[in-house]
Amino acid sequence: MANHRADEKRFLDDRGNSGPLAPNGLNPATIMEKPVVDRIIDCYFWKDQCFGVNEADIVSRVVDQVHFIGGTYGDSQKPSPFLCLAFKLLQLAPSDDILREYLDFGGEKFKYLRALACFYIRMTRQAKDVYRFLEPFLPDSRKLKQKRRTGTTLTYMDQFVDDLLTKDRVCATTLYKMPKREILEDLEVLEPRVSALGDIEDLLDGEDVQEVDPDAAREDDSDVEMSNREPADEREDERSPERASS
Amino acid sequence: MASKKGAYETTASDTDFRKKYDREEYAQRAKEREAKEREENKARYEAKLAGKKYYKPLTGDETLTQARASRLDVSQNVGKVTLMPAGAATGKRGRGAGFYCADCDLTFKDNLQWVEHENSMQHLRAIGQTGEVKRATADDVHERILQIWERLEEEKKQDVKTLGERLEVRKEEEDREREERRQKRLAVAERKRLEKEAELKVKQEYGEDVRVEGEHDEDDMMAMMGMKGFGSSKK
Numbered sequence A: 001m002a003n004h005r006a007d008e009k010r011f012l013d014d015r016g017n018s019g020p021l022a023p024n025g026l027n028p029a030t031i032m033e034k035p036v037v038d039r040i041i042d043c044y045f046w047k048d049q050c051f052g053v054n055e056a057d058i059v060s061r062v063v064d065q066v067h068f069i070g071g072t073y074g075d076s077q078k079p080s081p082f083l084c085l086a087f088k089l090l091q092l093a094p095s096d097d098i099l100r101e102y103l104d105f106g107g108e109k110f111k112y113l114r115a116l117a118c119f120y121i122r123m124t125r126q127a128k129d130v131y132r133f134l135e136p137f138l139p140d141s142r143k144l145k146q147k148r149r150t151g152t153t154l155t156y157m158d159q160f161v162d163d164l165l166t167k168d169r170v171c172a173t174t175l176y177k178m179p180k181r182e183i184l185e186d187l188e189v190l191e192p193r194v195s196a197l198g199d200i201e202d203l204l205d206g207e208d209v210q211e212v213d214p215d216a217a218r219e220d221d222s223d224v225e226m227s228n229r230e231p232a233d234e235r236e237d238e239r240s241p242e243r244a245s246s
Numbered sequence B: 001m002a003s004k005k006g007a008y009e010t011t012a013s014d015t016d017f018r019k020k021y022d023r024e025e026y027a028q029r030a031k032e033r034e035a036k037e038r039e040e041n042k043a044r045y046e047a048k049l050a051g052k053k054y055y056k057p058l059t060g061d062e063t064l065t066q067a068r069a070s071r072l073d074v075s076q077n078v079g080k081v082t083l084m085p086a087g088a089a090t091g092k093r094g095r096g097a098g099f100y101c102a103d104c105d106l107t108f109k110d111n112l113q114w115v116e117h118e119n120s121m122q123h124l125r126a127i128g129q130t131g132e133v134k135r136a137t138a139d140d141v142h143e144r145i146l147q148i149w150e151r152l153e154e155e156k157k158q159d160v161k162t163l164g165e166r167l168e169v170r171k172e173e174e175d176r177e178r179e180e181r182r183q184k185r186l187a188v189a190e191r192k193r194l195e196k197e198a199e200l201k202v203k204q205e206y207g208e209d210v211r212v213e214g215e216h217d218e219d220d221m222m223a224m225m226g227m228k229g230f231g232s233s234k235k
């Protein structure tokens, strides 16, 4: 396969031209808004730490440099390392088997690697694949730091994944409109999810109805591979998210 | 001409020969260089017409570009006052105040310009790189994750080990201090014992040697009876 260019110039030259499209049909060079992209490629972190980076270097960079999720932060709207590396992924266009490494083998060990891969998948994959890739991580309750313009807050992996599945703007990026899960179920593109978290989730949903869309909220994934598992396994997964993806 | 020849006649002719040879070689080299320059100028001109930037053609010996192993090292420039002419937007030829690239002999006024230069095709060609990066496979990614994980685990183990070592060292120190205090206490006790002994000895010496038998008997008797100091007149 062809090499990558070390910098972003050719990638951005393809904006509006005939660059390879993402699996969801979008042009990866225009998925993030232009003012955000301009901030990214102008910042020092991008020039220093994202130059010459390939799919494996992404892992090193996340482990060393990513300590919070977020889009742009502070009064100066500085792009976060998380956002810069997400943009690098848009340039690198990693394949599904690489994303699986980020999500599972790497994601168990490095939570921000899993968060980054989830964000990238939400931007570039078709809706059915977004659900299939992301839903298994709804029981992942590890903490994530989040920086916004106003300051640092605490969130959780499951909350972040839920945001990616239900919100239309995450980390300074407008996410394309995905059909709701039940529509894909009706079209038989997705199988209905069997509740993994069961009653606990129903109780939680009852408490904050205004926040969480009860339909899109956590039921079980319908991933064929996952649904073959013993229910007991899944109960255990609930307590140890690290195992959920193994 | 003949007068210029020295004692060793052959030397001069040797020199003549070498000079001639050099001249031929230089001429040949100059010719090649001119041809190359003409070619380069042509390519440069054509690139300009096409609205592109010109770079020297690749020789095939270039290596792929790699991501930086760490953050770009600006420490060598830290603490230096860098005053640059206001108009100096990009690199300035030669070594000057600021960020210097030895490969290209250019100086930049700040780290942003410097890193931009380090990333530029001009610089990459100067250090023999293509500006292309090897694509990693899923196996490469897996391998990298494992490598980082093992490194972190190893560091953690080292930390625990050094913590254990630190605790051991502290325990030794405490033991030593305790022993020192004990020794001090013993020394104090010993000194006191010796002082007491010495006192006792003085008394004994006084009793045995200095005190004349019977001399103070009367005083002693009076003291015993609770009387003392009736004055010397009564005595």
Ligand SMILES: [Zn+2]
Residues within 6 Å of the ligand: B101, B102, B103, B104, B105, B106, B117, B118, B122, B123, B126
């Ligand atoms: Zn240079």
